[in-house]
Structure formats: structure tokens, C-alpha cells
Amino acid sequence: xxxxxxxxxxxEEKFHGRIVSVHVDEVLLPNGHTACREVVEHNGGVAVLxxxxxxxxxxxxxxxxxFGKLMPEIPAGKLDAGEDPSAGALRELRExxxxxxxxxxxxxxxxPSPGCYSEVLxxxxxxxxxxxxxxxxxxxxxxxxxxxxxxxxxxxxxGEIEDAKTVTAVLKAKLQFGL
Amino acid sequence: xxxxxxxxxxxEEKFHGRIVSVHVDEVLLPNGHTACREVVEHNGGVAVLxxxxxxxxxxxxxxxxxFGKLMPEIPAGKLDAGEDPSAGALRELRExxxxxxxxxxxxxxxxPSPGCYSEVLxxxxxxxxxxxxxxxxxxxxxxxxxxxxxxxxxxxxxGEIEDAKTVTAVLKAKLQFGL
Numbered sequence: 050x051x052x053x054x055x056x057x058x059x060x061e062e063k064f065h066g067r068i069v070s071v072h073v074d075e076v077l078l079p080n081g082h083t084a085c086r087e088v089v090e091h092n093g094g095v096a097v098l099x100x101x102x103x104x105x106x107x108x109x110x111x112x113x114x115x116f117g118k119l120m121p122e123i124p125a126g127k128l129d130a131g132e133d134p135s136a137g138a139l140r141e142l143r144e145x146x147x148x149x150x151x152x153x154x155x156x157x158x159x160x161p162s163p164g165c166y167s168e169v170l171x172x173x174x175x176x177x178x179x180x181x182x183x184x185x186x187x188x189x190x191x192x193x194x195x196x197x198x199x200x201x202x203x204x205x206x207x208g209e210i211e212d213a214k215t216v217t218a219v220l221k222a223k224l225q226f227g228l
Numbered sequence: 229x230x231x232x233x234x235x236x237x238x239x240e241e242k243f244h245g246r247i248v249s250v251h252v253d254e255v256l257l258p259n260g261h262t263a264c265r266e267v268v269e270h271n272g273g274v275a276v277l278x279x280x281x282x283x284x285x286x287x288x289x290x291x292x293x294x295f296g297k298l299m300p301e302i303p304a305g306k307l308d309a310g311e312d313p314s315a316g317a318l319r320e321l322r323e324x325x326x327x328x329x330x331x332x333x334x335x336x337x338x339x340p341s342p343g344c345y346s347e348v349l350x351x352x353x354x355x356x357x358x359x360x361x362x363x364x365x366x367x368x369x370x371x372x373x374x375x376x377x378x379x380x381x382x383x384x385x386x387g388e389i390e391d392a393k394t395v396t397a398v399l400k401a402k403l404q405f406g407l
Contacts (some may be wrong), residue, residue: 157387
């Protein structure tokens with residue numbers, strides 16, 4: 050196998066936002082040519098598939114501005130800088146739904162779009178929920194609903210739910226726990 | 229349910245690249261406050277889980293500059309402007325692996341990161357392959373290998389493969405076709 054490593058020659062910072070930053074790098078390819086790589090930096094995220102005692106999943110519906118529509122997704126959010134993924138996932142689950150789980154296990158991480166987007170998304174599975182108060186930001190708007198796991202699986206398989214983290218967590222949980 | 233729609237008040241273009249563009253919009257929230265939305269525009273992509281007659285999946289390993297490592301993924305690529313997703317997927321499969329399928333069905337689309345990233349990724353499943361010549365770009369470097377589907381599924385479930393499109397396509401195919 051050829052060494053496929055690309056070596057950074059030069060970097061230009063293009064945009065620095067609150068959620069993403071962009072830089073464009075000139076890189077040296079294996080054949081000695083150079084190429085440009087656009088990189089969108091993202092601090093990483095977490096998401097939790099949480100089931101109540103009746104096997105209903107908690108879904109959070111919010112307006113996704115990028116797509117101009119409401120989207121049902123499992124509870125999720127961005128990691129704070131340096132935050133442990135488990136802690137971040139428990140924080141987001143609690144803030145968005147009030148749920149606090151007894152059972153809490155990793156479903157692994159996914160890379161949503163590794164060609165140019167640096168986000169790493171850590172997925173978790175939670176059961177044995179009790180409920181405390183939601184703690185939404187004043188400018189955060191979402192509706193929480195409970196959907197039977199089988200119905201959620203059907204919606205993921207039918208393409209009615211397209212959010213990658215939700216689909217991956219649901220399918221992994223189905224196969225891993227025989228739900 | 230409250231109307232959660234966010235209305236665009238103002239847009240600032242921040243970066244225009246070959247693969248992604250970024251704009252930041254000021255939006256009106258449901259409570260009358262304003263907020264900023266960072267949007268990374270991407271033209272969309274396609275990916276194909278293709279199985280040969282011995283139930284081996286075609287995997288493409290390439291250097292992912294963003295993560296600084298080699299990643300095995302199902303054949304995939306960006307859509308050309310206005311390109312039909314099926315046509316784009318067949319094109320990428322042929323270019324990267326030489327494979328041309330007899331059976332070719334949709335596995336639905338996923339949205340890798342709907343909070344700020346506009347990519348829509350169309351997934352397909354292919355079987356009944358015959359092989360013609362690869363047609364890589366001169367600056368495209370990748371290694372094609374064949375991995376038994378069961379082994380690929382194991383690697384996805386174990387978190388050894390983290391690429392979202394690969395994990396989703398493999399798990400959907402497992403459940404949809406009982407592989």
C-alpha cells in the first residue's frame with residue numbers, strides 16, 4: 050500500500066465563528082503535487098438515545114434553520130471545550146428533557162462527514178430514567194415527545210427520520226440490545 | 229405546539245470555497261429575540277454499499293486530512309451541481325472501484341449534522357456487480373478492498389469504523405435485507 054499521507058504546507062484561516070471555523074490548507078499529495086483542503090472545524094457533539102420504562106424513546110423536535118423545518122431527533126448538543134463526552138451527554142439529556150438515567154452506556158462515536166468536517170459525535174444509550182426539571186436556555190425552543198422504540202425504528206428505516214445521529218443510535222441499539 | 233419557525237433578518241456571506249460555503253444569518257426567534265445562525269453550505273453527497281457475489285463489501289480506504297489518518301469507507305463522493313443522486317452514486321462507485329451493479333436500490337438519505345451543516349447524503353445498496361476499469365482523478369489516491377459483510381458489520385458495531393455514512397448504510401442493509 051502506498052503511503053497516502055498528505056503533508057500540510059500552508060494554512061489560511063478563513064472564518065472563525067461560535068460553532069464552526071474554517072481554514073484552507075495547501076497540502077503535499079503522495080504524487081508530489083499540491084492540493085487545497087477545506088476544513089470545517091467543529092468542537093464535537095453528543096447524543097443520547099434514552100428509553101423510558103415502557104420502551105418509549107425521548108425525542109426532541111426543534112426548528113432546524115439550515116433545512117427550514119422541524120426535525121425530531123434524539124437529545125443532543127455540542128460539547129463545551131474540554132468537556133468529557135459522557136458528562137456532556139448527561140448534561141444535554143437533563144437540560145433538554147429533564148431525564149436522568151440509571152443505565153448509561155456508550156454506543157461509540159461517528160464522524161458525520163470526514164471529508165471536510167471535523168465533528169466527532171459521541172452516541173450513548175440510556176435507560177432507567179427518572180425525571181427532574183428541564184433547563185433550557187432562554188432562547189432554546191423545543192418540544193419533547195415519547196415515541197415507542199419500534200415506531201422510531203420504523204421511521205428511521207423508512208427514511209422519515211434522516212438525522213444521522215438518531216438513525217445510527219437507533220439502529221445500533223436495535224442490533225446491540227436486541228430491542 | 230408553539231410555532232418554532234425562525235425568520236431570516238439578515239445574511240452575511242463569510243466564505244466561499246470549492247466544497248463548502250459559510251454564511252451567518254441573523255434570525256428572529258419565536259420569542260421575538262434575535263440570534264445568529266452559522267450555516268455551512270454543502271452541495272450534497274452520495275454513498276454506495278456494494279456487495280459482490282460472495283457477500284463481500286467494497287471498501288475504499290483514503291487519507292482523511294481532517295482527521296490525519298486512513299479511513300475505510302464505502303465508495304462515496306460529492307454530487308455535481310444538479311446531478312441526480314442515483315446517477316452520482318453509480319458514477320462514484322464506477323470511478324472509485326470499477327464496479328457496475330445489476331441491483332441498485334435506495335437506502336434513504338441522511339443529514340450528517342443538521343444543526344449547522346446543509347449536506348444531504350444519499351445512501352444506496354448495490355449487488356450483482358461486474359467490474360470495469362477504475363477512473364480515478366490524477367490526484368485521487370485510494371485503496372479498494374473487499375471485506376466480508378459480517379466482518380464489516382462487526383467493525384461498525386464495535387466502533388472500529390466511525391464514518392457515519394458507512395455505519396448507517398451497513399446497519400440499514402442488515403436490517404432491511406436480513407444480511
